[in-house]
Amino acid sequence: MVRIVMCAITFALLSTHLQAADQEAGKNLYLNNCAQCHGPTAKGMASFPSLAGRDASYLKSRLETYRAGERVGANSGLMIPNARNLSDEDITNLSGFISQNFK
Template sequence: MKIPTGTALLLALAVPAIAQEPPAADIAAGEKMYASSCARCHGRTGRGMASFPPVEGKDVDYLVGRLEQYREGENVGPNSALMKPVAAKLSDEDITNLSAFIAANFQ
């Protein structure tokens, strides 16, 4: 059976998009991570403490991007030296879960 060229092209474009869909976030896992690793500096409500900035009001894309930058060892602010070793331990799934929890609960 021969597939029409237009259909084949649509399938070729759609398959990579489906394969790259991000995993669903586990907000409960993100909450547990936040409580054990993030709250001591960013506060229980995400408003920040002392020189530690708030995470309150940040969207998922911003949070994921920033955590990935820290994980890669980039300097992105005055507290980079503190964040880089923390983020270095995070998997993609951890970052997804943590970012989803923060964005959903600290608006």
Template sequence: MIKMTLRAAFASCFVAGIAYASDGTVEEDVGVADFAAGEDAYQSVCKNCHGPNAQGVASYPGLADKDKEYLVERLEVYRSGEKVGPNSLLMIPHAKDLSDDDILNISTYITTLSD
């Protein structure tokens, strides 16, 4: 009887843990970024306007102080062709061919530049 009670208690705790982890209180994993691919893409496509350390150049905004979620969202909007700011017409052509992985990789790389 005790073994059965212990098993039931363990099962209840296990199920409760799974329910807690899946109820939206834990941040969703959006994938694993490829740092090297993000660096390569940033250096070849983004650096000329946003600077080598994403600090911004002239009218092109700095990105190093932005969080990954903001960067991902903004690149997805540009990829869709939506105009959301004064530089949209410049950004849309750069973002239109980016895959979800490209966006994640670039955004993750940029967040390392603020350190």
């Protein structure tokens, strides 16, 4: 029973997170900063990974990790400078936009 309640709470929090995202702001950030490497449909290009199909919480966590300057993969050296100046709101908008529009 506790597990069901925890799942429901987690789902509610993620839903609120996605609803709070400004889709237009996320779209602008993606097109102006991310699409050059991750592609216009977020399916990745060359060594840049696909973001399509990723949920908002995963994307948010990764962007926060890069913003903190932590290395988590071969492209960390490219992502850290790109994420460094993202605000919490930017990260919410980006992760919400990507997760909702590139499935």
